[in-house]
Amino acid sequence: MLKDHADLIASELSEGTGASVALSIVASGVRSGLDIWFQDLEKRHGPIVELRPHGLRAHRVQLRFGNFSKQILKQISEAPTEDIQLARSLVTSIGGEANVEISGQNLECWTIDDGRFTIEATLRHETTAEGGDAIVATCREVIVPIMAAMAELIGYDQIVPEGTPGELEGALSLALVRRRERNPRNRLLCLRLHGYRCNCCGLDPQVKYGSAGKVLEVHHLQPVSQLSDEKRYNPKTDLVPLCPNCHRAVHTRRPTPYSIEELTSMMGANVH
Numbered sequence: 001m002l003k004d005h006a007d008l009i010a011s012e013l014s015e016g017t018g019a020s021v022a023l024s025i026v027a028s029g030v031r032s033g034l035d036i037w038f039q040d041l042e043k044r045h046g047p048i049v050e051l052r053p054h055g056l057r058a059h060r061v062q063l064r065f066g067n068f069s070k071q072i073l074k075q076i077s078e079a080p081t082e083d084i085q086l087a088r089s090l091v092t093s094i095g096g097e098a099n100v101e102i103s104g105q106n107l108e109c110w111t112i113d114d115g116r117f118t119i120e121a122t123l124r125h126e127t128t129a130e131g132g133d134a135i136v137a138t139c140r141e142v143i144v145p146i147m148a149a150m151a152e153l154i155g156y157d158q159i160v161p162e163g164t165p166g167e168l169e170g171a172l173s174l175a176l177v178r179r180r181e182r183n184p185r186n187r188l189l190c191l192r193l194h195g196y197r198c199n200c201c202g203l204d205p206q207v208k209y210g211s212a213g214k215v216l217e218v219h220h221l222q223p224v225s226q227l228s229d230e231k232r233y234n235p236k237t238d239l240v241p242l243c244p245n246c247h248r249a250v251h252t253r254r255p256t257p258y259s260i261e262e263l264t265s266m267m268g269a270n271v272h
């Protein structure tokens, strides 16, 4: 039963983290759990997430570092502030039903100091935790954001900025905005916080196109206050999901795109 869901879980994890993951089903007695790690690292060389049944209706998820993670921990300790901020936001996006604990640290401002770092979460289900559906739900709700946070800190798939930074004098550089809009972890956070529909026209592409509808994009809002002060960037409030059409439309004005309100009122004016 769980085997049938393994491919779905792997593809959701890869999409959300922007990295390939390896996954093994671990059977302990009749009950099965999962081990998940980043495919390009040997299991012992990086973060490992274990999912185990906890009682009859709950799952316990634990993230820990393998015994040979020194190199990756060093890489994580050098993560830029913006990546740390996104990683923390991803972990706090885990719903309140999942009880999350981070090495005795504050949920909002944890740091990975050494290989003893752990994140533990318990998620209770309405029905038995044995079924594939419950495991998929735990992966979606808890494991994807945790692994995405680790992927961000490790720096998977950093997009090389295009254009010349600083070409917009006094404004947020176009390259930086593009980098934020294309980061798969930003997309994940944005959709988790703002929902899986276009925040301008309301389109839910997965309703319209079914499984071909994973086309929502991330748009970076640029409040006036931000144009000269990059430090005010907040991934929770400065990113919104837009469908490809609306996203294209807001960017028809350059260098400052139309605001969502402006585009909405332009759309209103064209309704006959």
Ligand SMILES: [Zn+2]
Pocket: 198, 199, 200, 201, 202, 203, 242, 243, 244, 245, 246, 247
């Ligand atoms: Zn739209």
Ligand SMILES: [Zn+2]
Pocket: 181, 218, 219, 220, 247, 251, 257
């Ligand atoms: Zn945009």
